[in-house]
Amino acid sequence: xxxxxxxxxxxxxxxxxxHRHVGSxxxxxxxxxxxxxxDVYTRRNEGTSIWVVRSSEIVASNPGDxxxxxxxxSSKVYRHPTFYPMPEEVKHI
Amino acid sequence: xxxxxxxxxxLTRFGDTALILSQRLAEMCGKGPALEEDMALANTALDLLGxxxxxxxxxxxxxxxxxxxxxxxxxxxDREFHNLLLVEQPSSSYAHVLMRQFYFDVWHNLALAxxxxxxxxxxxxxxxxxxxxxxxxxRRSSDLIVRLGDGTxxxxxxxxxxxxxxxxxxxxxxxxxxxxxxxxxxxxxxxxHALRDDWLRFVRQxxxxxxxxMPPLDAWMHKGGKQGLHTEHLSYLLAEMQVLHRExxxxxx
Numbered sequence: 186x187x188x189x190x191x192x193x194x195x196x197x198x199x200x201x202x203x204h205r206h207v208g209s210x211x212x213x214x215x216x217x218x219x220x221x222x223x224d225v226y227t228r229r230n231e232g233t234s235i236w237v238v239r240s241s242e243i244v245a246s247n248p249g250d251x252x253x254x255x256x257x258x259s260s261k262v263y264r265h266p267t268f269y270p271m272p273e274e275v276k277h278i
Numbered sequence: 279x280x281x282x283x284x285x286x287x288x289l290t291r292f293g294d295t296a297l298i299l300s301q302r303l304a305e306m307c308g309k310g311p312a313l314e315e316d317m318a319l320a321n322t323a324l325d326l327l328g329x330x331x332x333x334x335x336x337x338x339x340x341x342x343x344x345x346x347x348x349x350x351x352x353x354x355x356d357r358e359f360h361n362l363l364l365v366e367q368p369s370s371s372y373a374h375v376l377m378r379q380f381y382f383d384v385w386h387n388l389a390l391a392x393x394x395x396x397x398x399x400x401x402x403x404x405x406x407x408x409x410x411x412x413x414x415x416x417r418r419s420s421d422l423i424v425r426l427g428d429g430t431x432x433x434x435x436x437x438x439x440x441x442x443x444x445x446x447x448x449x450x451x452x453x454x455x456x457x458x459x460x461x462x463x464x465x466x467x468x469x470x471h472a473l474r475d476d477w478l479r480f481v482r483q484x485x486x487x488x489x490x491x492m493p494p495l496d497a498w499m500h501k502g503g504k505q506g507l508h509t510e511h512l513s514y515l516l517a518e519m520q521v522l523h524r525e526x527x528x529x530x531x
Contacts, residue, residue: 189312210314217425220418221314224321 191240192218194225196232202277204236212237280464286341287360287457288467289401290350291504293333294361296408297351298512299382300326301519306369318418322379325411332404352523356512363503364447366512373426373433373440380423381444383416384480385451385473392468401466420484427488434489441485442493449499451477457504 189211195204207226212218218237227235246254258264303323310316334347345353364382369375390412393405426433452474454462461467482492502508522529 211312212314213425216421220421221318223414224318224418225314228317228321 189213192222192237193240193243194218194222195236195238196222196226197234198231199233204234207231209240280460280466282340282342284457284460285398285466286337288461289333289337289340291360291362291457293330293337293350294359295365296326296333297330298359298361298515299365299378300324300330301515302365302367302369302378303375305518306375311372319375322415322418325415329404329408329411332407336400336404348523352520356508356516357506359508359512359516360504360506361508361512362447362450363500363509364444364450366503366509366515367444367447368511371436371440373436374444376419376422376426377437377440377444379415380419380484381448381481383412383419384477385448386412387416388473388476389451389468392473396467397465423484423490424488427485427490437488438490441490445493445497446500448477449497450501450503453499453501455504 190213191209192212193209194207196207197204210218210221210225212221215237219235222235222237226232300323303319303326306316306319307323308316310319330351331347334350338345338347338350362382364378367374367378369378387409390405390409394402394409396402396405423437427437428434429437452470454470458467458470462469478492478495485492500509
């Protein structure tokens with residue numbers, strides 16, 4: 186089992202619109218990863234949809250690049266759309 | 279003629295079968311070959327325990343002797359249990375665990391599908407609720423039979439051996455006695471023999487994908503579980519399952 190690859194599991198919850206990362210698991214292939222995700226991560230009625238992705242297929246940003254990637258945005262408050270009154274009827278913004 | 283004692287006997291067959299298999303799987307808790315497998319087995323055990331509670335509660339109501347699900351689960355001896363012999367067989371190896379589950383899941387799905395059209399609305403309701411769970415159990419066990427049957431030489435040999443050694447316990451699925459036929463005539467249940475062709479077809483299909491040979495169809499078969507005549511394994515299982523309740527009657531969390 187130690188040679189089973191790692192998979193990342195994403196679940197769309199009952200009311201959620203997007204899949205959220207919930208954790209990871211080991212499985213030899215996609216079919217079993219799907220079954221295992223069901224067994225490990227949806228035991229309490231959490232989900233309506235599951236995605237599983239090989240962890241090795243995910244390209245992650247380098248933690249060392251944090252300053253270069255994210256700091257420049259922190260001083261640009263005008264990029265946040267918080268200065269507009271939002272109508273009640275508009276959902277999921 | 280249909281009597282409450284026949285209905286009671288029939289309901290305990292389903293309730294006891296679910297309960298005993300649940301206990302067998304619960305014994306594996308913490309011993310699965312991988313965390314994911316371990317949780318899957320425990321989930322299946324809990325599904326079956328939930329089903330056992332529904333069947334036994336209803337059996338107690340039909341019996342009308344004041345016995346609830348706990349009294350039926352914890353205070354009967356082995357001769358009073360009416361589970362299928364297959365499910366009390368020990369978990370000698372992981373191949374046995376999976377093969378026992380697979381043989382059972384195929385039959386269980388077919389049986390519950392029939393019970394969904396029972397003239398007894400309570401039976402139909404329990405069957406419909408249970409089948410949503412057992413459909414997944416079957417998907418999982420079939421998948422693992424194929425993977426391990428069509429796996430390494432070692433895994434294939436183990437699966438083939440488990441398939442042969444558990445095979446003689448599958449005949450009981452399809453043999454009717456007075457209880458079965460009375461319930462079937464009343465429209466509350468089905469003729470057990472009528473499931474055999476579908477069961478064989480499904481098992482053959484999965485075994486072909488798993489490169490496993492079908493055991494001989496005319497093999498000698500054990501019987502007696504439904505009537506309360508069990509293999510030696512049941513008493514030991516009951517001793518462990520019942521000891522707490524017998525030692526501390528009515529113990530609660």
